[in-house]
Amino acid sequence: MRNLRTLDDLTLPELQSLLTEADEFAGDAAPVFYHNAVVANLFFEPSTRTKCSFEMAEKQLGIETLSFEVSHSSVKKGESLYDTAKTLEAIGCKGLVIRHPETKYYEQLKGLNIPVINAGDGAGDHPTQSLLDLLTIKQEFNRFESLHVVICGDIRHSRVAHTNAKILEKLGAQVSYSGPSEWMDESIKDDQYLTMDQAVEQADVLMLLRIQTERHDNGSGYSKEAYHHRFGLTENRELRMKPHSIIMHPAPVNRGVELADSLVECRRSRIFKQMANGVHVRKAVLAHVLNLKGEKIYDHVI
Structure with missing residues (x-):
């Protein structure tokens, strides 16, 4: 695996191998050092979970992280993304983890000789988020086939929705959608759309999305209260969910909007487990993309 730009860069066996290795990392009591x-x-965009979990994964693998601050770089002088990346390659970086507001930014980097891991491109893809979501679902159900996953919210502007829907269907899950009709993607078929009341009763996995206000031209058009009442997971709706069903959210969570504050850490919620799995998945991805080799050392703890 040379790069990870989208999950299309992976064969299904490679994807399954990454999930298996990430699950092994999740079971280890101490980090692995390379x-x-x-x-x-x-x-190039704000991030807490993705940025910090990549940094934690790198530390636990023994990878040195080069400090790069966009606000203090030559990007502010008009340097292109390609020239910035080539500079980092020239001074010795073995790989780049990039989040960028432009969809498919990585197409500008075809002359690069070091691997790129896509940490999110505009409204395009977020492959490591999808991998951690898949790991969370696999840990819960040990399968993808015949599971009903309902993705709820701002579908059109969400790279998480696009990446997850495609791979989940490939793995045999049934994918449906819920949310404001004006935020549905054009590719969504009529029989894939559910009201939120239908969604909570049918879903094995209810995957809620943040409203991508920064990608809307004129705001969301909904007050927090109105959105929560019409399209959110309220306490009353949660009571109608299947006994085994789980709640997921890529975060950050708008409490009281996408879901009730009391449900963020309820028994069904796997939101913080997703975050923990982000470190395990990113360790597996880094090790594969960088072709890292080394001994497992269990007498050190970070």
């Missing part, structure tokens, strides 16, 4: 790799994390 050596002699330097990676630069380039985040």
